[in-house]
Amino acid sequence: MKDLRVYFRIMKGTVKAVDGVSFQLKRGETMGLVGESGCGKTTTAYAITRLLPNNGEIVGGEIRFNNALVGRAHVATEVNEALKRTTWFEEVQAILGSQEAEIAERQKALMEAEARVAAAPEEARGPLIAAVDPIRAQVAARLHEAELIQTLRAVGAAPPSDELKAALQAVVDDDLKGFTAARRRRRMDREIETEINTIRWSQVSMIFQSAMNAFNPVYRVGDQIAEALLTHFPDMTKEQARDRVLQLFSRVGIDQSRVDGYPHEFSGGMRQRSMIAMALACNPQLLIADEPTTALDVIMQDRILAEIRDLQRELNISMIIITHDISVVAEVAEKIGIMYGGKLFEYGNIMEVFDRPANPYTLGLMSAFPSIKGNRKRLRAIPGSPPDLSDPPPGCRFHPRCRFAQEICREKDPPMVEVASGHWSLCHFAKEIYEGTLRES
Amino acid sequence: MAVAESLAPEQAKGDVVYSVENLVKLFPIKAGFLGSLFSPEQYVHAVDGVSFDIREGEILGVVGESGCGKTTTGRLLVRLETPTSGHMFFRGVDIATLRGNELREFRRKVQMIFQDPYESLNPRFTVFATVSEPLLVHGVGETYDEREEMVSRALESAELKPAEEYMYRFPHELSGGQRQRVAIARALVLRPEFVVADEPVSMLDVSIRAGIMNLMLNLRQEYEIPFMFISHDVSVTRYMSHRIAVMYLGVIVELASAEEVIKNPMHPYTEALLSAVPVPDPKAKHGRVEIKGELPSPINVPSGCTFHPRCLYRRDICKEVKPVLREIVPGHWVHCHFAGEIKTRKPDDIPIEEGTCDVCHEYVTAAMPSRVCNCPRIYHAEHAAQLGSCPICKKRF
Numbered sequence: 001m002k003d004l005r006v007y008f009r010i011m012k013g014t015v016k017a018v019d020g021v022s023f024q025l026k027r028g029e030t031m032g033l034v035g036e037s038g039c040g041k042t043t044t045a046y047a048i049t050r051l052l053p054n055n056g057e058i059v060g061g062e063i064r065f066n067n068a069l070v071g072r073a074h075v076a077t078e079v080n081e082a083l084k085r086t087t088w089f090e091e092v093q094a095i096l097g098s099q100e101a102e103i104a105e106r107q108k109a110l111m112e113a114e115a116r117v118a119a120a121p122e123e124a125r126g127p128l129i130a131a132v133d134p135i136r137a138q139v140a141a142r143l144h145e146a147e148l149i150q151t152l153r154a155v156g157a158a159p160p161s162d163e164l165k166a167a168l169q170a171v172v173d174d175d176l177k178g179f180t181a182a183r184r185r186r187r188m189d190r191e192i193e194t195e196i197n198t199i200r201w202s203q204v205s206m207i208f209q210s211a212m213n214a215f216n217p218v219y220r221v222g223d224q225i226a227e228a229l230l231t232h233f234p235d236m237t238k239e240q241a242r243d244r245v246l247q248l249f250s251r252v253g254i255d256q257s258r259v260d261g262y263p264h265e266f267s268g269g270m271r272q273r274s275m276i277a278m279a280l281a282c283n284p285q286l287l288i289a290d291e292p293t294t295a296l297d298v299i300m301q302d303r304i305l306a307e308i309r310d311l312q313r314e315l316n317i318s319m320i321i322i323t324h325d326i327s328v329v330a331e332v333a334e335k336i337g338i339m340y341g342g343k344l345f346e347y348g349n350i351m352e353v354f355d356r357p358a359n360p361y362t363l364g365l366m367s368a369f370p371s372i373k374g375n376r377k378r379l380r381a382i383p384g385s386p387p388d389l390s391d392p393p394p395g396c397r398f399h400p401r402c403r404f405a406q407e408i409c410r411e412k413d414p415p416m417v418e419v420a421s422g423h424w425s426l427c428h429f430a431k432e433i434y435e436g437t438l439r440e441s
Numbered sequence: 442m443a444v445a446e447s448l449a450p451e452q453a454k455g456d457v458v459y460s461v462e463n464l465v466k467l468f469p470i471k472a473g474f475l476g477s478l479f480s481p482e483q484y485v486h487a488v489d490g491v492s493f494d495i496r497e498g499e500i501l502g503v504v505g506e507s508g509c510g511k512t513t514t515g516r517l518l519v520r521l522e523t524p525t526s527g528h529m530f531f532r533g534v535d536i537a538t539l540r541g542n543e544l545r546e547f548r549r550k551v552q553m554i555f556q557d558p559y560e561s562l563n564p565r566f567t568v569f570a571t572v573s574e575p576l577l578v579h580g581v582g583e584t585y586d587e588r589e590e591m592v593s594r595a596l597e598s599a600e601l602k603p604a605e606e607y608m609y610r611f612p613h614e615l616s617g618g619q620r621q622r623v624a625i626a627r628a629l630v631l632r633p634e635f636v637v638a639d640e641p642v643s644m645l646d647v648s649i650r651a652g653i654m655n656l657m658l659n660l661r662q663e664y665e666i667p668f669m670f671i672s673h674d675v676s677v678t679r680y681m682s683h684r685i686a687v688m689y690l691g692v693i694v695e696l697a698s699a700e701e702v703i704k705n706p707m708h709p710y711t712e713a714l715l716s717a718v719p720v721p722d723p724k725a726k727h728g729r730v731e732i733k734g735e736l737p738s739p740i741n742v743p744s745g746c747t748f749h750p751r752c753l754y755r756r757d758i759c760k761e762v763k764p765v766l767r768e769i770v771p772g773h774w775v776h777c778h779f780a781g782e783i784k785t786r787k788p789d790d791i792p793i794e795e796g797t798c799d800v801c802h803e804y805v806t807a808a809m810p811s812r813v814c815n816c817p818r819i820y821h822a823e824h825a826a827q828l829g830s831c832p833i834c835k836k837r838f
Contacts, residue, residue, distance in 0.1 A: 036646040036647060036648060037646055267735050269735065297506040297507055297673060297736075298506070298673065298674075298675065298714060298717045298718055298719075299506065299713065299714065299717045299732060300735075301717070301719070302716075302717035302718075302719070303717075305719070324646065324647060325647075325719070326647070326721045327676075327718075327719035327720055327721035327722075328719050330719065330720065330721050330722055330723040331719045331720075331723075333723075350723045351723055351724065354721075354722060354723055354724075364648060365647060365648065366721065367651075368647055368648055368650065368651035369647065369651075369676070369721045370654075370676040370677055370679065370680035371676050371720055371721055371722070372675055372676050372679055372703050372715060372718050372720065373720050373722065376679065376680060376699075376700070378655075379651040379654060379655060379680060380651060381648065381649070381650075381651035381652030381653075381655060382648035382649075382651075382652075383652070385616040385617070385618055385619075385649060386646065386648075401648075
């Protein structure tokens, strides 16, 4: 297993909760995802673990974990959405290209597996044949999509024009007709289901927002953690599971005698610790912590953050920490992603981003935070309030509140600019802000 | 700019508006019938002997962890709760025992701003109805036009301009920040002489928070109203307040000007609290003073100094004798037997070589023999010898 890669671009229903977010996370890296409420940070996390509510759908992009596809949009949905945008021609080509590659990859895997079966001696074939079946199912699940891609290719082999757009739209509409979003998703999910079920919780786990309510109040905390273990490792005996739970408890700094306690007997900090223990139970490679310290007091927050830092260093797991508090990220993360209105506004190494922010929203956030260090500075509020994501403002989503906004910001979507190596900013004037040469308008 | 001026480290020198002496609030725990027969009555010691003054035009910040009694203190000051004992003199009148018409008259002069603007506004009331209700309750403003005029002025001073645009909206049509502005307008419409703001910004998003804080600073400047600002967030309280009172288990453990508390903490609890505050700067690495254990139950309060079970500097006397709030240097009050004697430090001064031993959880000072590697753990030399090597980086000690 090589670098962990998470890459996705998703869009949810008509509320564009997450709209074109891409990032990569390497093994052992911690990334902080910061943003205000309703900016799509939690939705992003739910998309990775495929816990989106029923009305949520990935309509574009893909999520890869250890190079395995764990989330993506159905071709018809994706093309349908792409056709609504101005750069539709290039986007449709890119979608078809990547999906073809994906399908080809799976067919190749199937052929290789079948070849292995053929090459193996008669008596060793049993397990090999068993391994072929899921791959064959995956290929079969995409037969329909492969056909659709071929049709789209045949239609789309012309230069971009309005007629071509209409023709593509007709093909897509034809396919979408009769399929509700839920059924389409279900059809696709069969393929991804196997993938995600093996990784969810065992490789990707999550610490939820309200640890207070994440535990079932009528079961003992230790038993709840053991249950997660027994589900994912059917071979494990109850005694082994209990030993592991005890080990986890001391790992996160709770006295082992509390293993038989009920959630109401635990303080807030202890419940948060047991939540972390539960998330660590199956030795995950990626841990997503959604507001891990929000409900806690400063002193407990400090302890939990120290705990998270240590665990991360010792177990070398990757982490995504979702929070609204920039200072929490500053304490634990190496990379930072700043989200606003469903888009990633700035992304890069934390030192770099704090030192030289290249986005007006980041600048705004930083001057809105009081600190106990240094002299007391006047805070500068960002005027207005976050956008309504069912009807986001045209052009840059931040322009109504931006003190640098100019004409172009109201009209055109800003590009993602790499201002320095690995430091990205979504702004028309990213370079100027990075260099500090831009004047307020 | 008004806010810029109020940021100058000034000491409010006006007259004392509110003087609180030895205020106590105990909440009885309801026991069943049998329990009440056989066991002594138990109390939650929410506020356990608190004394302070608030001066004209001053913002007094109150910080502490949840359950330390800061909200109860605020509620007592506006007489939403009746104190168990103690005195509260508001402009010379003892409020603790007021009743009837006098209490109603007092309540016109003090107002409270609550934490959650999503719950503190009635969803079926328009903004006008919400803000004008205090006027009706207290019979201020004879005609509708007069009240409308007052409401409109209050809304505009809360920066909801133009007021007509907001006057007939319902809370669900407003954003979180706008709701909190309505709550502020409601508190201001009676021209109060004292306002308690209980965590007014903790439910708001970061970008909106700064706007509300600046608004409150401007209002204080404009109306010269003394505020009590309650928050669990030390950074926010520092920004807002002239003086800060740090509370722990119903007691004020330290009271001094905001900069003095931040830059020269004298109580061990303040020291630990400050070192736990996250700083929005990834380069700011400092040692941490970890305090042991968790907040004790306010039902069975520890004997002597309530902080002694968790204190790094405790001595025998702390277990037995309750300290008093003493003025150590002018204007700096500390609730500790050894205030001024023990050398507490501000976060910047805590070297990485100091901290809490990972084995025995006792404090390791720079002068003690200790072992560190590059990992963020520290051990007493004897405990390091027991371990043999660092459990993190496996380096031999």
